[in-house]
Amino acid sequence: xxxxxxxxxxxxxxxxxxxxxxxxxxxxxxxxxxxxxxxxxxxxxxxxxxxxxxxxxxxxxxxxxxxxxxxxxxxxxxxxxxxxxxxxxxxxxxxxxxxxxxxxxxxxxxxxxxxxxxxxxxxxxxxxxxxxxxxxxxxxxxxxxxxxxxxxxxxxxxxxxxxxxxxxxxxxxxxxxxxxxxxxxxx
Amino acid sequence: xxxxxxxxxxxxxxxxxxxxxxxxxxxxxxxxxxxxxxxxxxxxxxxxxxxxxxxxxxxxxxxxxxxxxxxxxxxxxxxxxxxxxxxxxxxxxxxxxxxxxxxxxxxxxxxxxxxxxxxxxxxxxxxxxxxxxxxxxxxxxxxxxxxxxxxxxxxxxxxxxxxxxxxxxxxxxxxxxxxxxxxxxxx
Numbered sequence: 001x002x003x004x005x006x007x008x009x010x011x012x013x014x015x016x017x018x019x020x021x022x023x024x025x026x027x028x029x030x031x032x033x034x035x036x037x038x039x040x041x042x043x044x045x046x047x048x049x050x051x052x053x054x055x056x057x058x059x060x061x062x063x064x065x066x067x068x069x070x071x072x073x074x075x076x077x078x079x080x081x082x083x084x085x086x087x088x089x090x091x092x093x094x095x096x097x098x099x100x101x102x103x104x105x106x107x108x109x110x111x112x113x114x115x116x117x118x119x120x121x122x123x124x125x126x127x128x129x130x131x132x133x134x135x136x137x138x139x140x141x142x143x144x145x146x147x148x149x150x151x152x153x154x155x156x157x158x159x160x161x162x163x164x165x166x167x168x169x170x171x172x173x174x175x176x177x178x179x180x181x182x183x184x185x186x187x
Numbered sequence: 188x189x190x191x192x193x194x195x196x197x198x199x200x201x202x203x204x205x206x207x208x209x210x211x212x213x214x215x216x217x218x219x220x221x222x223x224x225x226x227x228x229x230x231x232x233x234x235x236x237x238x239x240x241x242x243x244x245x246x247x248x249x250x251x252x253x254x255x256x257x258x259x260x261x262x263x264x265x266x267x268x269x270x271x272x273x274x275x276x277x278x279x280x281x282x283x284x285x286x287x288x289x290x291x292x293x294x295x296x297x298x299x300x301x302x303x304x305x306x307x308x309x310x311x312x313x314x315x316x317x318x319x320x321x322x323x324x325x326x327x328x329x330x331x332x333x334x335x336x337x338x339x340x341x342x343x344x345x346x347x348x349x350x351x352x353x354x355x356x357x358x359x360x361x362x363x364x365x366x367x368x369x370x371x372x373x374x
Binding site for chain 1: 199200205215311314328330331336338339340342343346348349353356357358359361363
């Protein structure tokens with residue numbers, strides 16, 4: 001069955017965005033061709049996407065997952081019914097509150113490929129439910145000090161197995177398996 | 188002149204300790220001989236240490252920086268005068284509130300070697316004052332979700348230059364230069 005990854009770009013101190021949701025800090029550092037190849041390789045493995053509800057307002061504005069260049073089904077969490085949207089060759093389906101249903105449908109669509117979870121809330125909900133197989137993180141050479149954390153509010157420790165680490169210019173690319181059967185100390 | 192590093196072990200999400208100050212999560216993952224060599228190499232470059240005030244109570248209990256195996260002068264920040272303590276071959280000096288004085292004295296002692304800053308508060312104060320040359324981080328394969336962050340409350344973004352990245356077993360070792368002359372976007 002399709003596996004599930006959390007795919008995110010973060011600061012060295014683990015934030016996805018600055019306190020205002022800004023992401024300007026994600027640019028302005030050296031990038032190597034190998035950095036782009038790593039992202040391309042991850043993206044070519046993705047067969048469906050599950051994203052947060054806040055993106056439902058912005059499809060028409062072009063603010064869509066992966067800038068819209070990944071032509072795979074997208075499931076967006078929402079709080080009320082919304083019709084399917086076809087936009088620029090991509091199908092956006094809306095799932096009311098039930099994250100497990102969203103992941104299940106995305107996994108069905110993805111087939112042998114991966115489901116990519118975007119956004120902190122979706123990521124944390126899926127981690128809490130034990131639905132996540134791997135983390136793929138791109139660590140940008142910036143310390144933000146404060147901001148919107150990827151993992152805050154997990155309410156449990158998560159043990160990982162490091163699968164791969166690489167770095168070519170400014171970024172560090174981290175791949176971890178989520179260990180489900182190894183309880184964190186104190187549990 | 189002696190350079191200054193922040194040397195810390197952190198979780199993937201940037202915490203130094205769990206919410207209760209606990210560090211149990213720092214063990215229980217695979218370690219390779221190369222991991223220990225990296226720590227030994229960093230430690231052999233350290234000529235003096237500046238640490239937080241909370242350690243002043245615990246010298247006699249043996250809870251001392253680097254477990255006491257680094258026989259270099261230690262400066263501990265405190266809020267009231269305290270005599271120098273000689274303990275197990277190490278000299279502990281206490282500096283009342285003035286972090287710049289502590290770093291200056293540590294740099295004098297360190298000579299050609301590095302000053303290591305331990306603890307979040309000391310690290311953040313020195314970052315804010317522009318006293319830090321490098322970060323040396325050991326990233327443990329654990330997501331804590333919540334805890335005591337290394338960098339929280341910095342009140343500014345910090346641009347870094349990645350100098351080295353390595354990984355052999357569970358940990359990822361990161362070395363960054365702190366860029367002082369490159370303003371973060373929006374500044």
